[in-house]
Amino acid sequence: MNDNVPVxxxxxxxxxxxxxxxxxxxxxxxxxxxxxxxxxxxxxASGTPFPTGPKPSEATEKADEExxxxxxxxxxxxxxxHRPAPMNFGQRLETPTFSVENQYCxxxxxxxxxxxxxxxxxxxMSRRARYFEYQAYRDIVYRYWNADDRVRWTxxxxxxxxxxxxxxxxxxxxxxxxxxxxxxSEFCVTQDEVVFDAADMSRFGRDIMVQESMTTNRAGIRWLxxxxxxxxxxxxxxxxxxxxxxxxxxxxxxxxxxxLVLTNPDRPIESSEAKMFLDNDWELVDAPPPVLxxxxxxxxxxxxxxxxxxxxxISPEKVVVEQRETPLQDMLDRLGFExxxxxxxxxxxxxxxxxxxxxxxxxxxxxxxxxPTLTQSLPV
Ligand code: ABU
Numbered sequence: 001m002n003d004n005v006p007v008x009x010x011x012x013x014x015x016x017x018x019x020x021x022x023x024x025x026x027x028x029x030x031x032x033x034x035x036x037x038x039x040x041x042x043x044x045a046s047g048t049p050f051p052t053g054p055k056p057s058e059a060t061e062k063a064d065e066e067x068x069x070x071x072x073x074x075x076x077x078x079x080x081x082h083r084p085a086p087m088n089f090g091q092r093l094e095t096p097t098f099s100v101e102n103q104y105c106x107x108x109x110x111x112x113x114x115x116x117x118x119x120x121x122x123x124x125m126s127r128r129a130r131y132f133e134y135q136a137y138r139d140i141v142y143r144y145w146n147a148d149d150r151v152r153w154t155x156x157x158x159x160x161x162x163x164x165x166x167x168x169x170x171x172x173x174x175x176x177x178x179x180x181x182x183x184x185s186e187f188c189v190t191q192d193e194v195v196f197d198a199a200d201m202s203r204f205g206r207d208i209m210v211q212e213s214m215t216t217n218r219a220g221i222r223w224l225x226x227x228x229x230x231x232x233x234x235x236x237x238x239x240x241x242x243x244x245x246x247x248x249x250x251x252x253x254x255x256x257x258x259x260l261v262l263t264n265p266d267r268p269i270e271s272s273e274a275k276m277f278l279d280n281d282w283e284l285v286d287a288p289p290p291v292l293x294x295x296x297x298x299x300x301x302x303x304x305x306x307x308x309x310x311x312x313x314i315s316p317e318k319v320v321v322e323q324r325e326t327p328l329q330d331m332l333d334r335l336g337f338e339x340x341x342x343x344x345x346x347x348x349x350x351x352x353x354x355x356x357x358x359x360x361x362x363x364x365x366x367x368x369x370x371x372p373t374l375t376q377s378l379p380v
Contacts, residue, residue, distance in 0.1 A: 007361075020082070022358055025059075029090055065346070074314070085139050167190060199356060265287065290306060
């Protein structure tokens with residue numbers, strides 16, 4: 001590694017990857033029902049109660065095998081791979097403002113951890129069961145922080161997660177009300193406290209897109225703006241109005257290299273927000289239909305069929321895609337990418353696919369301005 005570059009260094013989603021964390025399914029529990037989440041079974045079992053407590057070892061072992069396969073592929077590409085520390089996710093939480101029967105897992109570091117240049121930020125998170133998830137990554141953070149004085153480390157303010165932080169009736173809104181309210185971006189969290197998941201951000205060098213969603217509110221975006229803009233970043237709130245249950249941007253708007261974003265045809269970006277891309281000659285290319293329908297997704301998976309486009313970039317030329325997503329593999333091949341594949345469907349029920357299950361800490365490269373026509377950031 002080049003000594004002139006801090007050990008933590010990642011400015012976008014595509015530069016050549018050198019160091020990464022790959023999540024783990026070990027010890028995972030079913031996500032509990034709570035004000036910020038109402039998990040549902042899929043397919044023929046839909047409507048029957050969602051399980052609680054630890055996931056069966058057969059499920060965690062299959063997922064861990066696929067996660068190990070991803071780690072091995074990245075290592076074969078010369079990437080250093082770290083794994084989260086084990087945690088007791090079965091432990092009940094009781095804080096002064098909330099309690100929850102069990103926690104979740106450390107399969108998706110992307111949701112809680114983000115590297116912005118030479119800084120690591122721990123997101124506050126939006127769900128009670130994920131309040132302490134950052135702890136699985138603290139050993140890794142300390143190693144980087146101790147190794148290099150240039151590494152910045154920030155933990156965003158933890159919200160109370162009290163009942164008052166949520167709209168308790170959100171999950172019962174009829175579809176017409178959901179449609180009416182989504183244009184004002186009202187979801188299950190209120191605007192009273194700072195809330196964001198790291199996976200609602202997408203890094204484009206100097207510019208960072210942040211999706212307003214069920215897991216990130218406007219106060220969270222304001223916090224990111226105030227924290228990052230003095231350091232030369234521009235924060236852009238982005239919206240995908242046809243997504244009624246938005247959570248995490250990486251199945252919706254996925255940059256693959258300078259000038260190219262993979263987009264979700266069911267969830268177009270708000271047209272005023274597309275402008276900065278089009279004005280700067282970015283191409284927005286719709287992903288092909290996923291191989292599985294929403295009903296065919298694994299029964300405990302809470303993500304959409306668009307996990308198909310949750311790809312992970314090794315470099316601007318190399319991308320990892322789920323093994324059975326052949327239409328997307330073919331499309332990326334036609335776009336000039338070297339496509340690598342790994343099986344990953346057994347990981348889906350643990351919160352995501354390839355991008356979700358990773359947290360890049362070091363990519364080659366520096367902060368670039370990919371939107372030269374911008375003179376100022378958009379207002380929140
Ligand atoms: N955690 C990513 C899920 C996003 C989606 O279901 O579309």
